[in-house]
Amino acid sequence: MKKIHFKQLFTGENWLTSGATIEISSDGNIDAIVEGPTPHDAVQHSGIALPGMPNLHSHAHQRAMAGLAEHSTGEDNFWTWRQVMYSQLRLMQPEHLHAIAAQAYVEMLKSGYTAVAEFQYLHHDQKGRHFANKAEMSLSCMEAARETGIGLTCIPVLYTYSGFDKQGCNNGQRRFHNQLDEYLEILRIVESTSKGYANCNTGIAPHSLRAVDVALINQLLDAVPSGPVHIHIAEQYSEVEDCLAIFGKRPVAWLLDNVDVDARWCMVHATHIDDKELRCLLASKATVGLCPTTEANLGDGFFPAQAFSSKGGRFGIGSDSQVSISPVEELRWLEYGQRLLKQQRVVLGDTHAGESLFKNALSGGAQASGRNIGSLAPGRRADIVVLDENHPRLVCRSKSQLIDSWIFSGNENPVYQVFVGGEQVVQNGQHKNEKAISARFAATMSALSKSHE
Template identity: 40%
Template sequence: NKSRKNQKISTQNVRRTDRHFKRNEQMSKVWKFDGLLQEEGWLTPCYVKTDSKGHIEEISQIRPNDTGHLESVEGFVIPGFQNSHSHSFQYAMSGLAEIHPDPASQDDFWSWRETMYSIALSMNPDQFEHIAAMLYAEMLSHGYTHVAEFHYVHHNKDGRPYSNLAEMGERLVSAAKTAGIGITLVPIFYQKGGFGKKAVEKQRRFISKTSADYLELLSASDKATNNYSKANIGLGIHSLRAVDQHSIGEAFQESKHSPIHIHIAEQLKEVEDSLAFYNQRPVEWLLDNFNVNKKFHLVHATHLSENEVAGIARSGAHVVLCPSTEGNLGDGIFPLHSFQEQSGNWSIGTDSHIGLNPLEELRILDYGQRLTTHRRNQFISPTNGDSGLFAVDMALTSGRKAMGNSNETYFKIGQPMDAVVIDSKSPLIATCEAKNILSTLVYSGDRTNVYGTLVDGEWKVKDGRHQKLDGILSNFKKSLSELKIR
């Protein structure tokens, strides 16, 4: 009986903790899992020893010589998913833009954006933080252990900066800390209302007038990440339509070692406007005017010519694909097949959070390609034909780069034990050989397959439940009832 057994384990845990350690102080411990994914394949069974910070000390097939606490888990462990693109506040409007009272009227990305603006204008910092904390707890429940927050709601409702310039960014870091997810805060430079156009009133909370203003915000945001050991900073340009050429150049000069995130070519109208203004397509223009390199993460990059596909791949830049949101907004389909043939790198993001399941993002991405090409093997794997493994590996390795994390090893000694534990007892996992686990998971899995999520060697989600759900949910409900948007 699963729940009884888990109860027993957790009771033992608590007793030992009480006897030997103060509250909130982690102990070094040994985990036993049914299997752990490594680059060479599954290690079955697997013991992992973690230190007092939750970092990995040892990985082996036999139990380490250690008298410390052993926690035995009936699960297969894979590295935590990386969510490379998030606008946390948009979670509050998930599903709400699907009611179309006038069937004759045109509803598209741009009309959706009007609703999104009014929600962005309505939130105070507390509400903003509570929504983000709920979202991040839900992300953890789906197996994400790190998120890149593409953050542009910077200022007070009247458009004036808060006395703490990075007030709202600090709230996101605080929300991530509450939920226990890693965060790469990407404060966004947002300057204009469109190519060559002034920002409009509705965009007042987003605006940095000059690159100097933005760099000040970036520096304040960087300081805000000091409040949490799992927070770091990235640099972000909203889009080519939102910042002028000169200012983009000035911002890029400050990028130091950070990842650089930018929305690009999401909508056809954006491509048309770019052609009208710059006489070039967005990606074409970006590649021609800046030293685009492997630090760049081009979000969406939906509409590309063959030259642009080749140009991105050659530059080493990554793309961030958000298939559930891109589908929901009717953006279009990224030319994945051609990009992969040229060894392009991509990761996934949940963007507007209409979907939060990383497995679903991978499937929608694959199925979009299958539906348009009538071929099934779309994820191109140079080493073997396992689409599930390829998808998990690509989303992880490119996703970590989107976070500014240079670790290329799935589980590495000295690195945090951030992992998703797949329930060994779910029917299809319980009955398949280790080599079939990832394809089974990616193509037939959902949240119910996630037994738990570990961050820094601690259960953030256990037995499908976030450990701080009650408090986070109650704040979320309070804020949503104040906002009256749902």
């Protein structure tokens, strides 16, 4: 039994401001939280303990191209960005992905994410052939998670077509393509490997309605009847137009009409929905995956967050394309987008915008990951982010003001200790393996850029 005492603690629901000890059992779960002064056998930490934030949508490989798609070619949009992304990952090998994912995961941990849902669609070699181990690329991400200590929901992605009319995959997509039986082989390998890692589970993902049709989604659900299900659903308006042209329905409506969508589901980028789709999405109890910095970077559009969240809609946040790896920036821009649209202030929160966004994203992220995370309570993983109480952004703040100030004041990072499953992975703002992981990332970027020349 490990005992860690904090001066202040937010459980995800309540503030304990006169000190609290988290008792952690050997499996990394919280056994008890006891209010009061430091017991003689506890380790004392000053600072403010919060539940770690789940990152519900990540493509680790895109960390390698963050910032490299900002040069204009004249008519720039999501689809021209996608071409750049395809060309960037053309030469990526499992060892490269491992190095890039480890760098991304270190950055996540240092920013306050303690878990990541990795939506992994890069499965094959450059010629589109299986690796000797068909799950090699997904296992590279899992190894990076294990090395860095971040919690992982490993989600291999099923990608079968290149469009709503079931065209075959194009050259840029041949590393993604699988038939259902091949995909299930990959999934089974990932599932069995994940059993050796206490902070890991698995999920499934039909990539999008562009890449998988509803009949195939239903076959996938029959084969895998439990655990998280993630999908890219309505990110670009042209997807809505294509879906309408072929099926006569918008993507969210088409999915909800043909597939049993429930709380297992995470609808990533449900950006373009009408009022009826919003009501049906609420009734489904699915989580919506919002990635405001990526959605802004790609010019996707605005999700109707106020209408959704004011009716109890569940949402979480993701770093997606890794243009920013920061729960603060995702939550801040989620709120700012709505303020700019509505010309109002404090749109998504109740009385405290920062704390309210933080709470909602914790519980939505936990639901989407299908893991016992997202709050500090008995039975949950001991995933703890500790803010420096003496940081200039946080001095003379109490309770809700602390999270409001973290989210809405400045950019210096007050995260200084991070624990995942009770193990400390960030100490005084530094990850335990940061130097070696950064050096390997730099060497990998150098190797990949040379091979592009």
